[in-house]
Amino acid sequence: MSDVPSLTRRRARTGWLFTLPALVVVAAVTIFPVVYSIAISFTQVSLTYDGLRVEEWTLANYTTMLASSAWREALVFTVGYTLVTVAVELVLGIAVAVLLDRLEVGRGWLLALLLIPWSMITVVSAQLWGYLYNATYGAVTWGLGLFLDEPPVILGTPAPAITAMAVADIWKTTPFVAVIVLAGLVRIPAERYEAAEVDGAGAWRTFVSVVLPALRPVMVVAVLFRVLQAFGIFDLPFVLTQGGPGTATQSLAMLGYKALFQDLNMGMGAAVATATGLLVLGCCLLFLRAFRSHVDEAGEGSTA
Amino acid sequence: MSLRRRSLLGAGTGLGLAALAGCGAGSGGAPDLARAAEVPRGEATVRWWSFPMATNDGDDLRRLLIEAFRSRHPNITVTTVDAPAVTDISRSVLSTAVASGAASPDLYMGDVAWPAQFAHNALALPLDEVVGEDYWRAYPESLVHALGYRDDTYAFPFFADQAYLFYRRDLLDRHGLDVPASWEELTVAARTVQRAGDAEYGLVFQGAVYEGLTANVAEFVADAGGEILNAEGTRVTLGGRSGERALTFLRDLVADGVTPRAVGTFREQDSTDAFVGGRAVFLRNWAYVWGVVEAPDSPVAGRVGVVPRPGFEGAAGSGNGCLGGWCNFVNPHSENPGAAVAFARFCAEEEAQVIMVRNTAYLPALSAVRAGAEARRSPTPVTALADEVRLVPRPTRSPHYPQVSKALYTEVNTVLSGGASPTEALERARAGIADALEGNAL
Numbered sequence: 086m087s088d089v090p091s092l093t094r095r096r097a098r099t100g101w102l103f104t105l106p107a108l109v110v111v112a113a114v115t116i117f118p119v120v121y122s123i124a125i126s127f128t129q130v131s132l133t134y135d136g137l138r139v140e141e142w143t144l145a146n147y148t149t150m151l152a153s154s155a156w157r158e159a160l161v162f163t164v165g166y167t168l169v170t171v172a173v174e175l176v177l178g179i180a181v182a183v184l185l186d187r188l189e190v191g192r193g194w195l196l197a198l199l200l201i202p203w204s205m206i207t208v209v210s211a212q213l214w215g216y217l218y219n220a221t222y223g224a225v226t227w228g229l230g231l232f233l234d235e236p237p238v239i240l241g242t243p244a245p246a247i248t249a250m251a252v253a254d255i256w257k258t259t260p261f262v263a264v265i266v267l268a269g270l271v272r273i274p275a276e277r278y279e280a281a282e283v284d285g286a287g288a289w290r291t292f293v294s295v296v297l298p299a300l301r302p303v304m305v306v307a308v309l310f311r312v313l314q315a316f317g318i319f320d321l322p323f324v325l326t327q328g329g330p331g332t333a334t335q336s337l338a339m340l341g342y343k344a345l346f347q348d349l350n351m352g353m354g355a356a357v358a359t360a361t362g363l364l365v366l367g368c369c370l371l372f373l374r375a376f377r378s379h380v381d382e383a384g385e386g387s388t389a
Numbered sequence: 390m391s392l393r394r395r396s397l398l399g400a401g402t403g404l405g406l407a408a409l410a411g412c413g414a415g416s417g418g419a420p421d422l423a424r425a426a427e428v429p430r431g432e433a434t435v436r437w438w439s440f441p442m443a444t445n446d447g448d449d450l451r452r453l454l455i456e457a458f459r460s461r462h463p464n465i466t467v468t469t470v471d472a473p474a475v476t477d478i479s480r481s482v483l484s485t486a487v488a489s490g491a492a493s494p495d496l497y498m499g500d501v502a503w504p505a506q507f508a509h510n511a512l513a514l515p516l517d518e519v520v521g522e523d524y525w526r527a528y529p530e531s532l533v534h535a536l537g538y539r540d541d542t543y544a545f546p547f548f549a550d551q552a553y554l555f556y557r558r559d560l561l562d563r564h565g566l567d568v569p570a571s572w573e574e575l576t577v578a579a580r581t582v583q584r585a586g587d588a589e590y591g592l593v594f595q596g597a598v599y600e601g602l603t604a605n606v607a608e609f610v611a612d613a614g615g616e617i618l619n620a621e622g623t624r625v626t627l628g629g630r631s632g633e634r635a636l637t638f639l640r641d642l643v644a645d646g647v648t649p650r651a652v653g654t655f656r657e658q659d660s661t662d663a664f665v666g667g668r669a670v671f672l673r674n675w676a677y678v679w680g681v682v683e684a685p686d687s688p689v690a691g692r693v694g695v696v697p698r699p700g701f702e703g704a705a706g707s708g709n710g711c712l713g714g715w716c717n718f719v720n721p722h723s724e725n726p727g728a729a730v731a732f733a734r735f736c737a738e739e740e741a742q743v744i745m746v747r748n749t750a751y752l753p754a755l756s757a758v759r760a761g762a763e764a765r766r767s768p769t770p771v772t773a774l775a776d777e778v779r780l781v782p783r784p785t786r787s788p789h790y791p792q793v794s795k796a797l798y799t800e801v802n803t804v805l806s807g808g809a810s811p812t813e814a815l816e817r818a819r820a821g822i823a824d825a826l827e828g829n830a831l
Contacts, residue, residue: 131510132488132510132511132512133511134419134420134511134721134722136488136489136490137488149829149831150831153830153831155830155831156831219654219659220649220650220651220654221649221651221659221662221663221668222662238650238651238653238654238806240654241650241651241652241653241654241805241806242806243806243808326598326654327597327598327599328598329597329598329653329654329799329802330598330653330654330802330803330805330806330808331598331799331800331802331803331806331808332598332799340831343791343795344831346477346480346481346484347477347480347791347795348789348791348792349484349506349510350828353831357831
């Protein structure tokens, strides 16, 4: 009897021993920087000849941030941009995935082609989009000029600039969503389609009642990944507009970057980063909770 | 086995706080200025953070300077560390390195907009005590002003940059027009050429949301007789008639079609492209652009003239050009501050500045060389005209200059895109700059 706890304990010790290196790495590269930056966000630090000096522990960074119109504008832009691009990408991604699923020949080739935008480094593709959108020699500007008397200065007017950026984002990440959704589609057993057919369901009905519910888990994964990425959007505005015109395309990440690396305001930069991290974490948790209950209901429904 | 989240987090928190506390425990304290003032007798090596600077025959100016320095101080070796090409990236790399106490680079090239911010954050060695306050008299006042913060000076001048007005000589000749002496004349001349269909745009400049727009605004405000901050960089002075006149002029340029609406997206390269591509009659840009418009493959080579920028009719200021350029800072943590100061100083003084004028298109910083016979005889007009430009400093004396600049360029950009009236934009820019000066801006 007395052997059992000691055996468990010994096993536990061995377990800890083996995981220790991994834990140290995780602590060093993830937990430490996160905690460090959260701590910095509550301080007023100054750089001195002796290094970083904490002047005082304060909430001033957060109060200044919350009171700042720049932060609120960046928040509205980032949230709106995330919602719209992720929604469009999800719809387009599912459409592309369904198409690929039905394709008998050349699926591999098409898939590879589709993945090219996704595999491109964003800074490079953003530069290319920048040429297309350029107000003096850009192809898109020229194309719009064929239909409009006075084509808009795409990256110099708020609404067109945001749209242009969203298009570049959707172009790049729709294939990513499509590939994840395709993986889910392939796993739907043929019997379900047959059963739907026997029940007399049409194509649309089958899609809504059979395919979409089955896709829920993969859609959750795709949306989560995309929300995380879209919320931290930095490279597109950095290359295309630098946050302009005015502050129309200034994302939270750009704001944090400017505070930290242009203004050398460490506390403020850390505060913006921490707030952004909390916001995206909160959104993801809420989303997961909402969707998990949905998945459970669907599961119960089908077994009942 | 259970991995307790709490213990992991606890350990992480402990580490983070310990590191934060430990940061204050660097070595040294205030830098040893007496040591920095002394040129070492023994062997020493200093690393110079700098970018390649092309000479007229394709060599690197840095090599010429290092060789010349070596013949004076054979015991000091200077090696170069290549800086990133983008100014902002150079700043973030340098500030993180120096702030963490790195001894390398021993001296670094930095933008003339940096000194106040770098001084405030203890990233540069104070120099007044090292070279004596009188040392700076040999340089243009506005340049020395830009290099200072509070009661000290934090960088050695290296080369200047300043803005000019480039114009298409052939187009003005064709329409019998003189080189405009004022902005009003320029508008009329531009419209004449545009109406005849000889050029799509009248005047192009830099209007995107970035530092370049601040430089343009600083010039136009100076043309109208105003300034953005007071001399010490502590109070907003932008506004009133001068601010209104400058911003109204900018808005009208776009509204009247003299300047394309796309100017709100233009940086240096875009505006130069428009001019070199033959689309614009006038271009406001930095001195180095002369080399671009006169390059062998430039479609407008040989048909371009350059003058100091004009002024407004009835206003006192004309020939204003924003002060740009680069200077050499000494790393306060350098192990060889004496040798680093010796080299930075050498680059600022006559021998090096003359080498610069003879071999490159970079504008010298030393007043005597700028106004000297060698510069005046230079085949490069931007060098020959260097001393005629009235240098307009940007309000860089504030350690919060980046936020000040951001408040200004963001609002003026909205005026260019038609999103705000000059009055509204001025009001918001003033408020934004005031917040920035108090350190309350984001």
